[in-house]
Amino acid sequence: MYCTQCEQTSRGEGCYQWGACGKSPELDALQDLLIHSLRGLGQVAIAARDYGIIDRDADRFSCETLFATLTNVNFDPQSFVNYIDRAIALRDGLKQQLQAIAPQATIPEGAATFQPATGLDELIQQGRDLEYEFISKAAIDVDIFSLKLTVLYGLKGIAAYAYHARELSQEDDRVYAFCHEALAALDRNDLTLDDWVDLALKLGEINLRTMELLDAGNTGTYGHPVPTAVPLGPRVGKAILVSGHDLKALEHLLQQTEATGISIYTHGEMLPAHGYPGLKQKYPHLYGHYGTAWQNQTKEFAAFPGPILMTTNCLMPPHESYKNRVYTLGPVGWPDLPHIKNDDFAALIAIAQNLPGFTETGDSRQVMTGFARNAVLSVAGEVVEAVKQGKIRHFFLVGGCDGAKPTRNYYTELVEKVPSDCVVLTLACGKFRFFDKDLGEIGGIPRLMDVGQCNDAYSALQIALGLANAFGVEVNQLPLSMILSWYEQKAVAILLTLLYLGIENIRLGPTLPAFISPNVFGLLSKKYGLKAISTPDEDLAACLELTV
Template identity: 80%
Template sequence: MYCSQCEQTAGGEACYQWGACGKSPEVDALQDLLTHLLRGLGQVAIAARKYGIINRQADRFTCETLFSTLTNVNFDPESFVQYIHQAIALRDGLKAQLQAVAPEVCFPEGPATLQPAPTLDQLVQQGRDIEYGFISKAAKNVDIFSLKLTIIYGLKGIAAYAYHAQELGQEDDRLYAFCHEALAGLDSVDLTLEDWVKIALKVGEINLLAMELLDSGNTGNYGHPVPTRVPLGTQPGKAILVSGHDLKDLEELLKQTANQGISVYTHGEMLPAHGYPGLKQKYPHLYGHYGTAWQNQTREFAKFPGAIVMTTNCLMPPHNTYIDRVFTCGPVGWPGLTHIENRDFSPAIACSLSMPGFTDNGDPRQVTTGFARNAVLGVADEVIAAVKRGDIRHFFLVGGCDGAKPSRNYYTEFVEKVPEDCVVLTLACGKFRFFDKELGDIGGIPRLMDVGQCNDAYSAVQITLALANAFGVGVNELPLSMILSWYEQKAVSILLTLFHLGIKNIRLGPTLPAFISPNVFQLLSQTYNLKEIGTPEEDLAACLGTSVQADA
């Protein structure tokens, strides 16, 4: 196998024998075969669009299945066998529609014509052969190979956001068309390095659209988030824990558990759900937040006395101490786990009712979430006035994906060392390094504000653009520094979005992506002043224009 898509890839290069995430070589090969077939589906979809034929089922399937190959989503080989056969059925069905109106259209031998092998072992070998062929051809130019991988991984991020948006009724044909075009174009051999850079930036542009669609879906269905205090403790009674990102799954679970004596707790990226009035205020049994980030779930899930529902990526190989009470939704899968079909959560509810639940109130602490763009921009005049008075010196956006590496303690130390006249905005699961710290306020403006999930980078962008407009300066002239952590492919798509918007001076860590070649990183550094994180003291001094000694 060859997989370099996440930050914890083996040796900082690639996983060759087994995925650091727990992905088997067989599943990796099936994912490569599925991606190859999606490129063929893309070729047919592009040709069909020229004749006015649009198959929305194929569009949605492309996003769902690309999402399923993202890190920590689906580890179940049988799921991918089903996806592979669905991909071929959709491709050939669309091809038949096309040939009915344009019989002269044909496709070269490759992903648009490939037929599946009859057995699982042979499908795995097909995937391995495809992976080897792609790598051997692309690696002839390591920088173009680097950009192709960046584009593939960015597309996976787009697909995740598009999938969630579609579940909430938000779609845009421009997004689907681009995904097909980008997938189909990965075998292009006549494009220059500059051409591939442009495609990567286009990934960023389309990801901005995907995040906007998801934002519209979330706020349209559940209202704009408002600052909300969330208990970190528990209350006596039966319990269900919901992890992941999908608010639609959470809403359906809340509907089905109403008046059943079950408290619903969020985990990981679900924390921001408490800020939505259409969830927290409508369903009082959405009680509190349990645990921290995804990489701690083995320890945290083992102690949870109820059912656990995984709605999106962030699933780790489940431990046998709790594997019998984990339920998966949508594209998420693990061999042997019960998969929730059609959002019928009755198996998880029955499991919860059979469990002992909590017997005491636990941790008395609370945290605040819900500082999305409407909440922050609602007090923009106060923020601007505080900056002009000199009460607020600088803003730091410290967020992104969390992970298990000890070097990620950098982000905790960074926030702890941020001067008292500065404000920290945060989002995604990276905030769990410091989300419960009491940083106080500046004239009533909280010094630590949780903007939301990773997709709420859209909110952070809108806040940034609004402040730049209010001050009459460019985004890169604001007293704002972005200190980002990355782990998986949604972070890649967000980074490309920031580049698309021309945002510079980003500091990225805890390590640089293994799939970014030295020349491509140099290009990004020259164009956007992208930097790898250093020490908290050095980076703070650089952002604030002071010396390390002075800050110390």
């Protein structure tokens, strides 16, 4: 086993015996075998596209299954056996179409001709062998191998965003074509270091387009988020908890629980759902938010008095104390958990009706969400004026993924120490380190503004670009510092988008990615000023010095 795709790898180097996420070596091998199968599908899809053959099923399948290999998404071996079989069937179907109209077309040997074994043990061994072959080539050039992993992991992030965008009827063939191109490139040994740098930056460009599609899907379907107060305490009654990122799945559940007396609570990155008028205003039983970030779910899920729906990544190995109440959806899977099909939540709703629900109210606090691009840029004039008058000195974008490492307390301490004449923008589950803190206002402008999910990174970018336009400067000239936390592969895609846009002096933590070689990080540091976080005091002093 060799896995470096998340921030919490063993000793910050990689997982070699068992995944820190709970992934077994056998599951890791099946995921590697699926990636190999998708590389072959990508090679055939590229050849077919040269002759005008586009298979949208293959395009969508590639994104869905890449998404399934994201950290904390799918732990079910049978799901990956099924995915591998489907990948080969789609690949061979495309081959037949291609050979029918262009018998002269050439397809590379290797992944495009690979045939999977028939038994589970044999498939696992194939995955191990192919993983070893892929890693053994790292000895040829460690820096190229580093960028190959960067592209692979960033591609998984794109796939997750593309999956959600498609659910909301937003697609772009350029995204699918690039996914096949990048997958196929992983099999190539003729690309230079500069070629891989270019491919990584192109991934950032394509991810920007993918996030734009998702933003259009979310806002076109549910309206632009508006600042909304969300209760942190429950109300008496039956309850269902929804975790993840999938707004479409949440909507379907809300539709099916109308007039049932069941309150729907968000967990983790579902918090920003309360800011969408097409959800909160339309479905008043979307009531409050329960719990914090994904890594605390073992304790929080055990105490929740109803069933729990996992819609996307962030599933941890479920504890026996609540395992019989957890349902999965879409690419999410665990061997013993019931999986929702065709958005039919009848079984989950029945469980909710049979469980006690909340018998008393608790926490009376509220938190604010819904400060997406439309809400913030609608007061851009006031913001600019506050800066010109010296009321706002600096903006800090402090966001990204959360995790279990104690070093992530850096982000809590940083926000607590941000001077009172500065504003903090945040997004993704990293905000749960400080989301309930009252930082007050500056002339009616909240000092802490939740932009949304990690899926809403496009909105945060548009805020930065919009403010730069309002000030008449480049983004890098704004009194703005980006201090980001990362955990999984969507964060990799977002970072590559920021670099593609030329955004400089980003601080990244709590540790640097294990898959980034020293030379590659040195290149990024030299060109973009990318740096690791240090201490809150040192980083605040450095950021504010740039403002003076």
